[in-house]
Amino acid sequence: xxxxxxxxxxxxxxxxxxxxxxxxxxxxxxxxxxxxxxxxxxxxxxxxxxxxxxxxxxxxxxxxxxxxxxxxxxxxxxxxxxxxxxxxxxxxxxxxxxxxxxxxxxxxxxxxxxxxxxxxxxxxxxxxxxxxxxxxxxxxxxxxxxxxxxxxxxxxxxxxxxxxxxxxxxxxxxxxxxxxxxxxxxxxxxxxxxxxxxxxxxxxxxxxxxxxxxxxxxxxxxxxxxxxxxxxxxxxxxxxxxxxxxxxxxxxx
Amino acid sequence: xxxxxxxxxxxxxxxxxxxxxxxxxxxxxxxxxxxxxxxxxxxxxxxxxxxxxxxxxxxxxxxxxxxxxxxxxxxxxxxxxxxxxxxxxxxxxxxxxxxxxxxxxxxxxxxxxxxxxxxxxxxxxxxxxxxxxxxxxxxxxxxxxxxxxxxxxxxxxxxxxxxxxxxxxxxxxxxxxxxxxxxxxxxxxxxxxxxxxxxxxxxxxxxxxxxxxxxxxxxxxxxx
Numbered sequence: 001x002x003x004x005x006x007x008x009x010x011x012x013x014x015x016x017x018x019x020x021x022x023x024x025x026x027x028x029x030x031x032x033x034x035x036x037x038x039x040x041x042x043x044x045x046x047x048x049x050x051x052x053x054x055x056x057x058x059x060x061x062x063x064x065x066x067x068x069x070x071x072x073x074x075x076x077x078x079x080x081x082x083x084x085x086x087x088x089x090x091x092x093x094x095x096x097x098x099x100x101x102x103x104x105x106x107x108x109x110x111x112x113x114x115x116x117x118x119x120x121x122x123x124x125x126x127x128x129x130x131x132x133x134x135x136x137x138x139x140x141x142x143x144x145x146x147x148x149x150x151x152x153x154x155x156x157x158x159x160x161x162x163x164x165x166x167x168x169x170x171x172x173x174x175x176x177x178x179x180x181x182x183x184x185x186x187x188x189x190x191x192x193x194x195x196x197x198x199x200x201x202x203x204x205x206x207x208x209x210x211x212x213x214x215x216x217x218x219x220x221x222x223x224x225x226x227x228x229x230x231x232x233x234x235x236x237x238x239x240x241x242x243x244x245x246x247x248x249x250x251x252x253x
Numbered sequence: 254x255x256x257x258x259x260x261x262x263x264x265x266x267x268x269x270x271x272x273x274x275x276x277x278x279x280x281x282x283x284x285x286x287x288x289x290x291x292x293x294x295x296x297x298x299x300x301x302x303x304x305x306x307x308x309x310x311x312x313x314x315x316x317x318x319x320x321x322x323x324x325x326x327x328x329x330x331x332x333x334x335x336x337x338x339x340x341x342x343x344x345x346x347x348x349x350x351x352x353x354x355x356x357x358x359x360x361x362x363x364x365x366x367x368x369x370x371x372x373x374x375x376x377x378x379x380x381x382x383x384x385x386x387x388x389x390x391x392x393x394x395x396x397x398x399x400x401x402x403x404x405x406x407x408x409x410x411x412x413x414x415x416x417x418x419x420x421x422x423x424x425x426x427x428x429x430x431x432x433x434x435x436x437x438x439x440x441x442x443x444x445x446x447x448x449x450x451x452x453x454x455x456x457x458x459x460x461x462x463x464x465x466x467x468x469x470x471x472x473x474x475x476x477x
Binding site: 083094097187191193206210213222 | 315318319320321322323326327330415419420423425426435437446447448451453454457458461462471472
């Protein structure tokens, strides 16, 4: 397969990407695409987990009472103060040993790739969820207190006040910070290479090891990460414009 | 829940401490170089001249758009070749030097953005006042703007240092044994990986939670 690239450019041999990969799965170009695919899969699934858990924890921190806000605060502090790599190893090596039922399913019911995927998605999800929780809390905190009171005075219950009044506005306010968390989760997904998941940075290391074309491999992968970054930022700009709030700085005139 | 065997931890403590020293040295070097280089990049980025400002923007956006894991791999590829070219017989620990260089340059891009925001938070009147007093642009920056900016951004700089301290664990990808690497390898060797990983996580949590609580206290104290 030809990529239409000159074989040598900048003194490097780019034809390497048209050569068959060591595992006979296709060319090295396709080999990197497999990595790209896994990077996107664990980032998007991790983001879904982060969004749900982060929203729940963020809302809990703003609820009346003491117990629910404290539980959410403990979650946020624990997941913000332990390094991502340590969290990943805890999910991958420790969680299956400590939780017998789920551990058995994890170790026997899943093939190695699925084990790596489940650990990576849970790790990225809970790690990013702690950050999303802080954004959701500050988004809710930025709304006038009277909105909650007005909702309750209208006869809505607390859940309706959150779902119908507070959250729709809060989410629109925090879109820019959520975007940067989404960019972070894509970059953070590279740690999954340490447990052997064949995402982009893992593929670049394998390509380097098997072909000794380290520069070509690293340049291609770096460009791919940068391209994902640009694509997400453009999509986010569109989303921000579509969800702008009238009456706020940066909102409609 | 299986019984945990903590007996291998006391014997591993001296090695874990040596690992912690590596962690702290990478963190320390990256904070120092990162803040100095970050300040230069931030002032370049705010410069009215488009050449330094766009070069600084390229540096910052470049480093911030790729994963730290890739940055570490890149410098572990580049630094040994540079050392080989500069000094014929490399005596230095290339993994450690690569980590120093990678973290310093990477953190500089994050510090630059914090410092830029800090500088921009100082009111324009301060600069005008400095210039009106007959100070040069550089003097105004050094004597008037930066002292106020640093005071305002100190909590953010420290929070970034805590993140950096946690991120140093990623040197695992270039095979350097800092605190986490020692913990993992000890556990892997002795079959006590569960205990060692839990211990490492607890140490990171205690240190980082204490540090971020202190930052919060400081933030309240120095608020202008």
